[in-house]
Amino acid sequence: IxxxxxxxxxxxxxxxxxLLQMIVMPLIFISIVAAFTKIQLGEKFAKIGFYIFVFLIGTVAIAATIGIISALVFGLDASSIDLGSAEQSRGTELAQKAKDMTASTLPQQILELxxxxxxxxxxxxxxxxxxxxxxxxxxxxxxYLRVARKQPENGHIVKRAIEAIYSVIMSVVTFVLRLTPYGILAIMANTIATSDFGALWTLG
Structure with a gap:
């Protein structure tokens, strides 16, 4: 049963x-591209674009740093939890990924990006x-910035297309987010039913 x-x-x-996994990559992609379409072209547009790139990569690095610091400061780990089969399987998968990453040299890791x-x-x-x-x-x-500067007419067409795609993606995101209460309820029920009760009790 x-x-x-x-x-x-x-x-x-x-x-x-x-559904969340479905929208993540398209949302990231179209949000970044749409940000470029809002740049006012000028003599320093390349410099501005470079700053945007650095900002995007920087925010990813900051998010990762905050996560690591939070885990270290608050001692967030699963060492005291009695793991069930689901948790052990996921832990093994993450350990294998970490091993694969550390086995590569820094230049190789950069190329992987x-x-x-x-x-x-x-x-x-x-x-x-x-x-x-x-x-x-x-x-x-x-x-896009290059096309918009050298071929304004084509740049305008591309901008309109990007804005239209952005609107569609955001509509999909809104629809998926409305399903959040039902999705979370089902995930919690499924987790409680399939996880080791002792591990859940340890978490409080």
Whole structure:
């Protein structure tokens, strides 16, 4: 009975997570490109574009730093939790990814950030897919600025297209976010049903 119930809850919970994963990469990409379309062209547009790129990469680095510091300061770890099978499986997966990253040299890790195949990165299959999409979107943004400066008519068409796509993506995001209460409820119910009760009790 429990298995059947969790399967049905999984449709809602896992479906909600899948929808979130569906919108993340398109949202990141179109938001960055749309930001470039709002830049007023001038003699220093390349410099401004460079600052935008640095800002985007910087915010990613700051977010990662805050996460690491928070974990260290508040002692956030799972060492005292009795893990169930689901937690152990996820922990093994994360440990393997960390091992793969540390096995590479710094130049290799930098190369991994580059979007060799943007379509693959849009699927989030690589550990560096998010940063790769940011870099790809930045290149598209610079390309738009170049077109807008040298071919204003085509630049205007591209801008209108980007704004239209942005509106559609934001509409999809709004729809998915409205499903949040139902998705969270299903995820919590599924987690409680499939996790080790002792681990949940330890968490309080």
């Amino acid at each position: 429990t298995t059947t119930t969790t399967d049905w809850f999984g449709i809602v919970g896992n479906g909600y997570v899948a 580059l979007p060799r195949n943007p379509f693959l990165d849009f699927t989030g299959q690589r550990t560096t897919s998010t940063i790769a999409v940011v870099i790809f979107a930045t290149f598209i943004g610079f390309a």
